[in-house]
Amino acid sequence: MRTKAFLILFFFPEFFLSLNSYATVYKVTVWLNAFDQNEKTGYNFVTEFAGLVYSELTKGHLILWDTYKRENRLDAAAVSSLEKSSGVSFLHIQNLYIYEYWNVKRSKTKIQPYGFVFTTRGKGDKEVSFGFLEYKDIKKYLNSYMQTNANGPMSISFLQALNVKEYTFNLIQVNNEKITDKSRSDFILQSAFAGKYKPKVEIDARKLILYKIVDDYQPGQKQSTKTLLLSQISRYFKEDPNLIFSYADTFRLNQVLLNNFKINELIVAEILDHNRQYLINEPVSIIFNSGGYYSSPISFEIFKKLPITVNLRDASEILKEKSFDFTLFRINSQEIKPEESSFYISALKTFHWNELTTLVYKMKEQGK
Structure with missing residues (x-):
């Protein structure tokens, strides 16, 4: 142990000694590469952040x-000109510093960002820089939420992502020292983070799913639960067409469709959680489709x-119980292909x- 302590002090004296003082502030640069991001987080911070910045830039809210x-x-005009001359889009940047x-x-x-730099490779593989953004200018927009795929949480804001630091990054500079040695980088990260970095951030790890129930009843067949469910909902609204507009104000049905009102499809939004033993589902809203016309939620x-x-039995109980065939078509922000629905339903369990x-990829490969 003494040998290790001596070696650390010998090779990294400045950082080691600072840890024994009351507090030391370092200016640090970290590098995120869009292609290195871990899919398990459910989002790519580089591309998502570029999208946020570009959106606010084109609205005239940022410089x-x-x-x-x-x-x-x-x-925005200068960035657009740079995009044209370099042949690359700001939205497709590869590097975020x-x-x-x-x-x-x-x-x-404690960590406090103060700026960002955006770069990528353009024509002739030349490095293209889209400039520097001050943290104080983007701060008020960081509470907006990122798009997350099926792996990610139901919702996570840019500010939360910056705080929890689950994205993949490399430490490349501390004060005036460029970090090129991995052991040096690992030591600094271990010294600064191990048991010390505890951001007060709560991420909602639940999933938001959308599934649809389609009436596929054929004459002569026994009516299934979902067929009876859609039939009873249709009957209720058909008895008083005004109810359709009371509960779904964007429904645009002409008189012919009102006279023959029938729900062909029901879309349910649901929040999904689990306790590692079974799934816990909580329906949030429904949308119905009649003749190609969709209601508001x-x-x-x-x-x-x-x-x-x-x-x-109450229709709401049947929906919550979900003991019928359905097609999962979205998890969080990710669209699910019809042929992958059953795989994702199994994976969630x-x-x-x-x-x-x-x-899901492995299930498809194995043909399950």
Whole structure:
């Protein structure tokens, strides 16, 4: 142990000694590559953040600077001109550099970003820089939410992602020292983060799923639960067409369709959770489709109060029980192909929720 301590002190004296002082602030640069991001997080912070910045830039809400020295401003027109001359899009940047202050104490580390740089490769494989963005300028937009795939949480904001730091990054500079040695980088990260970095961030790890129930009844067949369910909902609304517009104000049905009103498809939005033993589902809203016309979402809380029954059971109970065939077509922001629905339904039951895309790939390969 003494030998290790001596070696650390010998090779890394500045950082080691600072950890014994009350607090030391470091200027740090970390590098995120879009192609290195871990799919298990459910999002690619580089591409998502580029999308947010580009959106606010084109609205005139942000400006960029040519470098961190902030000498020349880059507005949306300047960025567009750079895109044309380089042959690459800001939305497809490969590299994001985050400039941060690390306040390192013996038992706690605090991190505060102060800027971002966006680069990629353009024509002739030349490095193209889209400039520097100050953290204070983007801060008020960071509470907006990112798009997440099936592996990710139901919702996570840009600010939350910056705080939890689950994205893949490389430490490339501390103060004036460029970090090129992995052992040096690992030591600094271990010293600054191990047991010290504890952001007060709660991520909602549940999934938001959308599934649809389609009436595929054929004459002569025994009516299934879903056929009876759709039939009873249709009957309830058909008895008083005004109810359709009361609960679904964007429904655009002509008089002919109203006279022959029938729900062909029901779309249910549901929040899914688990306790590692079984799934816990909570319907949020429903949308119905009649003749190709879709209603606006109807809150499930409202739907529960409607006197619709199937075989003496409330329709809302049947929806929550979900003992019928359905097609899963979205998890979080990810569209699910019809042929992959059954695979994702099975994968959700494994509770390995940050590996759903990998599990589905393996299931398809094995032909399950």
